[in-house]
Amino acid sequence: MTKKHFDYHSGNSAHELFQNLPLSLARRLGARVSALARPYGLTYINEKGKTLNITLTLRPRLIHAKILKALWHSLRILDGAFEKVGSLYHQNPRARELFPFEPRERDWIALMRNPGYRPGRIASRWDANTTFGDREWKEGFCFFEVNGVGIGGIWYGPACADVSMKIIVPELKKLDPRFSARPTQDMRLLLLNLLLAQRKKIGRTRGAMALIIEEACGGNFVEFERLAHLYTKMGRPTVVAEPTDVRLKGNELFAKGKKIDVVYRDTTLSEICDLQAKGHNVEALREAFRQGRMISSLEGEFDHKSVFEVFTSPRYADAFSRKERELFKRHILWTRLLRETHTTDPKGKSVDLIPFVLKNQSRLVLKPNRLFGGKGVLFGQAAKRAEWHKKIETALKERGGWVIQQLGEVRKKRFFRPQGKGVRENDLYVVSGFFATEKGLGIVGRMSERKIVNVAREGGLTPILLVK
Numbered sequence: 001m002t003k004k005h006f007d008y009h010s011g012n013s014a015h016e017l018f019q020n021l022p023l024s025l026a027r028r029l030g031a032r033v034s035a036l037a038r039p040y041g042l043t044y045i046n047e048k049g050k051t052l053n054i055t056l057t058l059r060p061r062l063i064h065a066k067i068l069k070a071l072w073h074s075l076r077i078l079d080g081a082f083e084k085v086g087s088l089y090h091q092n093p094r095a096r097e098l099f100p101f102e103p104r105e106r107d108w109i110a111l112m113r114n115p116g117y118r119p120g121r122i123a124s125r126w127d128a129n130t131t132f133g134d135r136e137w138k139e140g141f142c143f144f145e146v147n148g149v150g151i152g153g154i155w156y157g158p159a160c161a162d163v164s165m166k167i168i169v170p171e172l173k174k175l176d177p178r179f180s181a182r183p184t185q186d187m188r189l190l191l192l193n194l195l196l197a198q199r200k201k202i203g204r205t206r207g208a209m210a211l212i213i214e215e216a217c218g219g220n221f222v223e224f225e226r227l228a229h230l231y232t233k234m235g236r237p238t239v240v241a242e243p244t245d246v247r248l249k250g251n252e253l254f255a256k257g258k259k260i261d262v263v264y265r266d267t268t269l270s271e272i273c274d275l276q277a278k279g280h281n282v283e284a285l286r287e288a289f290r291q292g293r294m295i296s297s298l299e300g301e302f303d304h305k306s307v308f309e310v311f312t313s314p315r316y317a318d319a320f321s322r323k324e325r326e327l328f329k330r331h332i333l334w335t336r337l338l339r340e341t342h343t344t345d346p347k348g349k350s351v352d353l354i355p356f357v358l359k360n361q362s363r364l365v366l367k368p369n370r371l372f373g374g375k376g377v378l379f380g381q382a383a384k385r386a387e388w389h390k391k392i393e394t395a396l397k398e399r400g401g402w403v404i405q406q407l408g409e410v411r412k413k414r415f416f417r418p419q420g421k422g423v424r425e426n427d428l429y430v431v432s433g434f435f436a437t438e439k440g441l442g443i444v445g446r447m448s449e450r451k452i453v454n455v456a457r458e459g460g461l462t463p464i465l466l467v468k
Helices: 013-018 023-035 065-083 085-091 103-113 156-167 169-175 187-202 221-233 269-277 283-290 298-302 307-312 314-319 322-331 353-359 385-396
Strands: 043-045 051-053 061-064 125-129 142-147 208-212 238-241 247-249 252-255 258-265 335-337 342-344 350-352 364-368 402-406 412-419 422-437 440-448 460-462 464-467
Touching (some): 013 169, 013 412, 023 422, 043 221, 061 065, 065 085, 065 298, 065 322, 065 422, 065 440, 085 298, 085 307, 103 283, 103 298, 142 307, 156 169, 156 440, 156 464, 208 221, 208 252, 221 238
Parallel strands (some): 208 238
Antiparallel strands (some): 043 051, 125 142, 125 422, 422 440
């Protein structure tokens, strides 16, 4: 037991407490945490199809209950703003220019204007650089993208916290009996409640639920298998299926021999169109969208990174409430679709975008508009001037393909993590993903030695626990 008083509302308190553990004990804890990766479903499938364990940091990050509540309130407002974008797209020709849907995708998006279309729900995850210290979180917090389809981390976030509660927290409590931490709300249950609420809304509550994903893509397949097993065990029959497994019989959906009420998808509209182009029958998916039985609904497809231009450009301000605009200004990174245009800079000054981008290289990041997983991201401060100019020139040729975004501070925190048979202590970049519903807010924490923080790019997970 340590006699030092720790303030668990500050940024480094958990790390300072963990440092009091004997190194030999830290090594044993590291081995136990690593051993639980597979039993707890903390694995992923890499691009070669190999299943690998995800590295977990040993000490958790802590978030105070009042900060969590404030974030939940903010995320609910942001989700409401995101839900408006689909309507704005159809009403405003300039807004349509920001979303480079292919003609085949636009055919599906047009369903939203069909009189028989029933909007479903959007399951969205907002990603941000994060600090949870009492004094700094408001000023140091900014979102850099929103994911509206197939949000990863639904299983990983709570499973990571479960491991920490089982292995790490009891040892920290021995050091300081005042240390009291518990998991944030379970993202797995938040998603389940969202699916059940939509079933009830559309009057279909007797069938099963389907989680659709292309198994060959890897990605979230491990999470989907775990989720389906959990939900079924809880008395909510759920199947994991390929998008092409969903069939339409009369007015009903079927998959894996079961009648399906609602579908949660990891498959984007672009991928559905690819399947259609290969000759697969995807009419059941179209009907699921039309009937409000697909989550995320078509409104989730507007999660292009260029959606942040809608949020940060005065051109579209009238579409949003005062509270929404205040949150955009405080927490959304200035973003513009890369193209020849006049616009406003982060300070609201009118500028010619391309000369501005070339001149302010060190303060900007170039990102593919629709890719995910950190692919293709280029930090201006990390590129030589000639490389930056060449990349901008090349990106301009791909109409709608790239965005330019204000550089947000990617924060570093100090962690212990397992390495081989030992434990390594070093500074790691951290970001967090937030999944909010009317039932609460779930968080998945990610870390990496690289500025581009992604599990599939040699990153890992850090447990985020709640303190009062």
